[in-house]
Amino acid sequence: MSTSTAKNALQQLRPVLELLADGEVHSGESLGTALGVSRAAVWKQLQKLEPFGLALESVKGRGYRLAGGLNLLQRGTIEGALAPAAQRLLGELVLCDQVDSTNAQVLGMLERGAGHGVAMFAEQQTAGRGRRGRSWVSPFSGGINLSIGWQFAGGVQLLEGLSLAVGVALARALASFDVPDVRLKWPNDVWCRGRKLAGVLLELSGDLTDRCAVVVGIGLNVGLPQSSAAAIDQPWIDLNTVRPGIDRNLLAAAMLNELLPLLESYPARGFAAYRDEWQALDQFAGQQVRLHSVQHEWCGVASGVDDSGALILNVDGDRRVFHGGEVSLRGVE
Ligand code: BTN
Numbered sequence: 001m002s003t004s005t006a007k008n009a010l011q012q013l014r015p016v017l018e019l020l021a022d023g024e025v026h027s028g029e030s031l032g033t034a035l036g037v038s039r040a041a042v043w044k045q046l047q048k049l050e051p052f053g054l055a056l057e058s059v060k061g062r063g064y065r066l067a068g069g070l071n072l073l074q075r076g077t078i079e080g081a082l083a084p085a086a087q088r089l090l091g092e093l094v095l096c097d098q099v100d101s102t103n104a105q106v107l108g109m110l111e112r113g114a115g116h117g118v119a120m121f122a123e124q125q126t127a128g129r130g131r132r133g134r135s136w137v138s139p140f141s142g143g144i145n146l147s148i149g150w151q152f153a154g155g156v157q158l159l160e161g162l163s164l165a166v167g168v169a170l171a172r173a174l175a176s177f178d179v180p181d182v183r184l185k186w187p188n189d190v191w192c193r194g195r196k197l198a199g200v201l202l203e204l205s206g207d208l209t210d211r212c213a214v215v216v217g218i219g220l221n222v223g224l225p226q227s228s229a230a231a232i233d234q235p236w237i238d239l240n241t242v243r244p245g246i247d248r249n250l251l252a253a254a255m256l257n258e259l260l261p262l263l264e265s266y267p268a269r270g271f272a273a274y275r276d277e278w279q280a281l282d283q284f285a286g287q288q289v290r291l292h293s294v295q296h297e298w299c300g301v302a303s304g305v306d307d308s309g310a311l312i313l314n315v316d317g318d319r320r321v322f323h324g325g326e327v328s329l330r331g332v333e
Pocket of ligand 1: 100101102103104125127128129130131132134136144145146147188189198199200201217218219220
């Protein structure tokens, strides 16, 4: 199915998804009545759910249900949970059922001179982007896929360390729901119990020496179906495993409540304002780690980050400093 066909199909399926979202059994007849269509038309719609990875169960003699239900993103609930600062800073809230990549969409807006303060969430991405050219697995309703567009007056150097500060903001949002064992892995992953819970991808546009814009992209695993797991090439975990029952809408709002004020104040405050909090959550503090670039590998003891967010590594007694774009980090077993 091409992306645009899939998008249209999902738009048509939204009403039936909203009815099935409660996870209860619905008869074909009751669905037909609620949707104002025949039972045959209901059946056709239900058959279209499978390609989106939505597991519909047929309950003999009673009807259909989506096992576990769906916690769909709802504008009213998100907006209702926004703090005054976030309400003021939010330019536009965009909720999509399916897009290629929320980062690509918001980047496109910024390049057209719009997009400042836009927060775009998607239930599903067909071409979600990860760091270092990876793809980001985003099955329907399985996580939070968020991109925020922000314009800055001033060069890109003002954004040094921003991706680490975003990690701190995410950790704060998760702490407000008592999610246990949240840690940060340099440069910009959120980990939980030794596995990746969320990732951050910043993409820049504009004149990097003057007015520039950034897209802050965040992917957070909430409830990933096993069918999606095979496509993920690193150890991962989802929120449902560690703290089930968190409403995605309330979490989405909590993320905006942290992230929008962070973006507004970051050029003035910089990473130094977040450094202590980052270090208190550092997954690898004091541990032996291995850093890779395309050509090199370094082994040493992770010794926190400096005021710019660069990693400090103690390599055989020498203090070495590494910046995020160059390298990736692994723990040593
Ligand atoms: C990483 O590799 O750890 C970063 C993953 C970032 C994924 C998010 S999902 C929302 C936004 N849109 C994208 O295409 N990517 C980011």
